Amino acid sequence: MNVPEPSIVLRPPASLGVIGGGQLGRMFIQAAQRLGYRAGVLGAIPDGPGAQVAHWSVVGPPDSLSALRNFAGHAEAVTVEFENVSAPALRWLARTRPVRPGWRTVWVSQNRLREKTFLARNNLPLAPWRPVRTEVELAEAVRGLGLPIILKTADSGYDGKGQVRIDEASQALSAWNQLGRVNCVAEGWVRFASEVSVVVARGADGKALTYPVGLNRHERHILDSTVMPASVGPIVSHEAQDLALAVAQALGTVGVLTVEFFLTIEGRLLINEIAPRPHNSGHLTIEAAVTSQFEQQVRALCGLPLGSTDLAMPASMVNLLGDLWKDGEPNWSAMWNRDPGVKLHLYGKQTAAPGRKMGHLTVLDPDADTALDRAIAARRALIER
Numbered sequence: 001m002n003v004p005e006p007s008i009v010l011r012p013p014a015s016l017g018v019i020g021g022g023q024l025g026r027m028f029i030q031a032a033q034r035l036g037y038r039a040g041v042l043g044a045i046p047d048g049p050g051a052q053v054a055h056w057s058v059v060g061p062p063d064s065l066s067a068l069r070n071f072a073g074h075a076e077a078v079t080v081e082f083e084n085v086s087a088p089a090l091r092w093l094a095r096t097r098p099v100r101p102g103w104r105t106v107w108v109s110q111n112r113l114r115e116k117t118f119l120a121r122n123n124l125p126l127a128p129w130r131p132v133r134t135e136v137e138l139a140e141a142v143r144g145l146g147l148p149i150i151l152k153t154a155d156s157g158y159d160g161k162g163q164v165r166i167d168e169a170s171q172a173l174s175a176w177n178q179l180g181r182v183n184c185v186a187e188g189w190v191r192f193a194s195e196v197s198v199v200v201a202r203g204a205d206g207k208a209l210t211y212p213v214g215l216n217r218h219e220r221h222i223l224d225s226t227v228m229p230a231s232v233g234p235i236v237s238h239e240a241q242d243l244a245l246a247v248a249q250a251l252g253t254v255g256v257l258t259v260e261f262f263l264t265i266e267g268r269l270l271i272n273e274i275a276p277r278p279h280n281s282g283h284l285t286i287e288a289a290v291t292s293q294f295e296q297q298v299r300a301l302c303g304l305p306l307g308s309t310d311l312a313m314p315a316s317m318v319n320l321l322g323d324l325w326k327d328g329e330p331n332w333s334a335m336w337n338r339d340p341g342v343k344l345h346l347y348g349k350q351t352a353a354p355g356r357k358m359g360h361l362t363v364l365d366p367d368a369d370t371a372l373d374r375a376i377a378a379r380r381a382l383i384e385r
């Protein structure tokens with residue numbers, strides 16, 4: 001599984017395709033275009049964040065044969081912006097062109113049961129967990145893990161969707177019913193000191209590089225801010241980067257992969273989840289790193305050498321959620337007046353809904369904590385009237 005792939009080098013202006021037309025697809029396309037590639041998207045809507053900036057776009061679901069055929073007619077190499085792409089679709093595309101990450105990485109990481117089983121088999125550290133596919137397993141999870149636990153659907157969960165916390169044994173059945181009695185994993189509640197993540201880029205030759213560790217804060221289960229480098233000390237940083245490399249190596253991933261961790265109050269790192277792609281916590285690498293996570297995705301896809309993952313300066317990122325549009329367009333002037341050094345990214349989404357990621361701000365500063373304070377202050381200015 002982790003044997004290096006044959007190296008095919010695709011040079012500009014080859015045409016690259018990304019499956020998924022959201023902001024991650026958009027930023028991949030922008031990175032590819034900067035290097036002189038043509039880049040296009042297979043997305044659900046004609047004017048999504050990716051399609052708006054693409055050289056070409058195909059509209060349709062990623063598992064429709066006609067949409068895939070059309071997409072395959074344009075794309076000399078294929079990557080993905082999310083993990084819910086069918087493995088058979090990726091295998092079919094891979095018969096005639098590089099597909100990175102490969103179907104196996106995507107298949108493992110799109111289902112929490114498979115992901116946890118895979119990580120456990122590879123002796124990678126996880127929060128205590130149990131599969132929940134029957135009422136008997138549910139009862140066993142409550143008994144075996146102790147309370148509280150968090151029940152998560154095995155498929156298609158993100159940003160806290162498909163999760164219920166269970167505090168009392170008597171709530172367990174109604175919690176599982178609430179999730180539709182689908183296959184789930186139950187996790188022991190982790191008392192974490194912080195949440196951190198590591199973005200890894202791995203080339204077709206098996207060489208891999210990590211970015212510095214990011215320190216993440218979530219609000220309502222959605223990422224709110226990242227600071228890089230995280231102030232977790234050299235030993236934890238090193239260990240997190242080693243674990244992330246071990247995950248990428250075990251999966252044999254070619255491309256970019258992100259590992260999210262809990263750092264427990266005892267100082268242990270536990271893997272929360274993996275994403276086989278660039279990640280929200282790596283967006284600040286666009287300005288802060290020598291090579292952004294999206295450029296690494298292009299480089300790995302095309303068989304080019306990876307670029308340096310060094311940071312030019314510490315940085316922070318804060319997300320701009322749709323809630324900021326509640327009373328109309330955010331006050332961009334107030335933000336710029338407060339801090340002209342703030343870097344604004346908007347994803348071109350036409351409707352703002354609460355919790356929807358509309359854009360983000362990045363701030364570079366010689367001091368990481370100051371970078372975060374500045375980004376939060378700039379975001380606060382957006383709601384000044």
Ligand code: AMP
Pocket residue numbers: 127150152157158159160161187188189190191195218221272273
């Ligand atoms: P996830 O979608 O699994 O990344 O979960 C979203 C967020 O919920 C995490 O970033 C944590 O803040 C919280 N969370 C998830 N699982 C646990 C757990 N086992 N213990 C404590 N908090 C959790």
